[in-house]
Amino acid sequence: MPLRAATAAAFLLALLWAGWGVAEKPIGSGFVDPIGRIAAQDEAVYSHAALEMVRSGDWLTPRMMGRIATYKPPLLYWLQAAAAKLAGPGPFTLRLPSLLAGAGIAALVFWWTLRQSGWWQAAAAFLLVAGNPLWFRVSRLALTDALLVFFATAAAILVLRGRLESAGAATGFALLTKSIAGLPAGCLLLAGRFTTRQLAMAVGAGAAIALPWFILQYVLHPNWFWAEHIRSEILRYGLGSPPQTTSGSTLGFYAGRLIQLDPVIPLLFLGSLAAFKRIPRPVWVWIAVTLVTCVAYQYRNASYLLPLTPAIALMAVAWKERPAKILTLILTAAVAVKTAVPDQPWSISHAEPAWPLAAALGDHCAQGRTNELIVTGLDDEFHTTVLPLARLRYLLIQPRTEYSRDILDFEHLGISMRIDEFLAPEQWDQVYGPRLRAMDTPSLDPLATVLLADSRQDLERLILASPGRDFLVPNRLLPASSPHQVVPAGPAHSFLLARQTGPRRQVSWPCRM
Secondary structure, eight states: OOHHHHHHHHHHHHHHHHHTTGGGSOTTOSEEETTTTEEOHHHHHHHHHHHHHHHHOOOSSOEETTEEOOSSOSHHHHHHHHHHHHHOSSHHHHHHHHHHHHHHHHHHHHHHHHHHSOHHHHHHHHHHHHTOHHHHHHHTSOSSHHHHHHHHHHHHHHHHTTOHHHHHHHHHHHHHHHGGGGHHHHHGGGGSOOOHHHHHHHHHHHHHHHHHHHHHHHHHSHHHHIIIIIIIIIIITTSSOOOOSSOSOHHHHHHHHHHHHOTHHHHHHHHHGGGGGGSOHHHHHHHHHHHHHHHHSSSOOGGGGTTHHHHHHGGGGGSOHHHHHHHHHHHHHHHHHHHHSOSSTTOOOSOOOOOHHHHHHHHHHHTTOOSOEEEESSTTTTGGGGSOOSOEEEEEEOOGGGOOOOSSOHHHHTSEEEHHHHTOGGGHHHHHHHHHHHTTOOOSTTTTSEEEESSHHHHHHHHHTOTTSEEEEEGGGOOSOOSSEEEEOSSSEEEEEOSOOOSOOOOSSOSOO
16 A cells, blocks of 8 residues: 555544544543543633634634633634634534644654554554553543644654754644643754754744744733733743642652553553664654653643653654564554553543533523523533523632732732622723723623632622522532522532523524533
């Protein structure tokens, strides 16, 4: 079979493997890290930004519930929005960029290994990627990770081919996907043989792709962009001391995740050390840069280990045919075991567990109610933000003693608001309008998108004072009495529905998201 046809077949196989059943998985459901039980909350946040681009027509500045949202560059949002615009919003279209990127990673690794070695080596490399639970999980979520690693894989292979300028362009797209997290792809440029002119051309290509959006955002929203993207996202979470979702040391975290999520990866790495001299230098640089980046970047996340999978898969080019045959058989058996044994960190499962809250929210959305909905807590993992509701707010029970001033002080700006202030909307423009305008936000739309209650009694007071609003409340926080109709929403939540609503509203896109 010709090289291109074989690569196309590998791409389609990986796409079907990762994409099977993904349309039935609600946005925001599942775990990025099943060991730490870290939910895919960012998937709903990114998808909301993409849907907002489609709705508003503003594709330059991402927004989250009315406010500017420049914590991540927009390439993923653009691709999601384009897919939703062309084929309609839905879980599949919003995840399509990640699915294509994941399949692209497997196809690129297969193509290069087949080109350099042989069929058995290419099959082993493909199985190593497609059989990796982290690759499988990330490819099925609308997150930046699969797209970032696709561009890093492309950059590595382009460096191996001596096409430095094109590798620089791939780095530019990586930067436009996840900001400084794309810099490790740029480090691969130094692993190839190059002249000063070639390196300058590569850096120029990457800068021409990535810099315009960053410069425009700084020109259009200098105060907000500096506070959110530079000071918070890069300096605090990247280089500072951010709050962690797990305890222990950074080295212990990544070593544990690497072994628990897919023990085949570290075992193959150790086995490949015998062929050290036959493995191309850019592959070693990629592995080293990934490990250094994981340790250096202060926020810990299991998905940061994903680049190791294609990098170690590329080591298969150094294997001789007989060991490659044995490795392919072992990897095939490993994939079979991973799919046959569910509910393990290293498992691969196409059957997603039911998420009652998503079904209940979809049913609520489909009613076309004109009342605004206030969601108490974050049990929905921001899933509600991707639904076409009339108006949405969140409510958190957060006593004032826990409040501390942050880089972006949402409470000072009125984006987060205490119950007393929320019930006096006539003061909003006078108090918060100048503060939002000082942060490059002339609209009052972001005001009170998050409500802060000092206690359960505060929540009950708001419910009693809001007979015209709908609420989603955990059953443990249901008030003893309210003017609303109580409707169950799964085993642990209930809706408090206003008894009066306007004419049925036409929803903008499907409610099953």
